[in-house]
Amino acid sequence: DAGVTQSPTHLIKTRGQHVTLRCSPISGHKSVSWYQQVLGQGPQFIFQYYEKEERGRGNFPDRFSARQFPNYSSELNVNALLLGDSALYLCASSLWWENEAFFGQGTRLTVV
Amino acid sequence: RKEVEQDPGPFNVPEGATVAFNCTYSNSASQSFFWYRQDCRKEPKLLMSVYSSGNEDGRFTAQLNRASQYISLLIRDSKLSDSATYLCVVNTHSGAGSYQLTFGKGTKLSVIP
Numbered sequence: 600d601a602g603v604t605q606s607p608t609h610l611i612k613t614r615g616q617h618v619t620l621r622c623s624p625i626s627g628h629k630s631v632s633w634y635q636q637v638l639g640q641g642p643q644f645i646f647q648y649y650e651k652e653e654r655g656r657g658n659f660p661d662r663f664s665a666r667q668f669p670n671y672s673s674e675l676n677v678n679a680l681l682l683g684d685s686a687l688y689l690c691a692s693s694l695w696w697e698n699e700a701f702f703g704q705g706t707r708l709t710v711v
Numbered sequence: 712r713k714e715v716e717q718d719p720g721p722f723n724v725p726e727g728a729t730v731a732f733n734c735t736y737s738n739s740a741s742q743s744f745f746w747y748r749q750d751c752r753k754e755p756k757l758l759m760s761v762y763s764s765g766n767e768d769g770r771f772t773a774q775l776n777r778a779s780q781y782i783s784l785l786i787r788d789s790k791l792s793d794s795a796t797y798l799c800v801v802n803t804h805s806g807a808g809s810y811q812l813t814f815g816k817g818t819k820l821s822v823i824p
Contacts, residue, residue, distance in 0.1 A: 632812065644812060704754050705753075
C-alpha cells in the first residue's frame, strides 16, 4: 500500500511568489493535516482537514490556506512568500482523529 | 511554558547502553500520546503510542503519567541504528473530527560504536 505522498519534494521560490504543495493520504484515511518544520525545531501545526472541512488551524498568518478534495487529497497554499517561510512542509494522514498520524516525506521549500 | 517540553539533548551513548527520554506537556485535556523518531532531513516516523498502563515494543518501553503530565521513553541495548531525533507528540482533539498534534522540539540521540 502506498503511504502518504507529497509533491514536489523540493522547491525554490522567490520572495513574494505563491506556492502550492500537494498531498495524497493513505488510502482510506479521511483526515489530513499540515505541519511546518524549520531546522532544529519540531513540526508546527498549520491546518487539519477531515471530510473536506477545516477542523483546526494553527497560529499561522492568512497567507497560508489549504483545502481538501473529495478524494481526500489536499493542497497547502502560501501567498506572498517570505524568507522565513523556508522550511520542510509535512503532510500527515490518519484514519480518525484518535489514531496515529503517518507522515509523507515532506516538501522542502526554499525562499530566496 | 511550552506546550510540550523535552530533554534538550543531545545524548551521546555507547552501543548497548540504556537511554531514557523525558517529556512533559501542559494541556491537561490532551488525549493521546506518541513517540516519533526522525532521521536527518527525513519525515517523522511513528515509533509507538503511549498508554497509561505502559507499553513495550522490543527494546522500547513508553510510559505515561497523566497526573504528572509526564511521558517517557526507555531504549535498552542501544544500537547504532537508533541514532535519530526522538519527538514527543501530544494529540489534543477538541470536537468531532478535529485534532491537533503538538510536537516537542526533539532530543537527538547518537549511539557511538
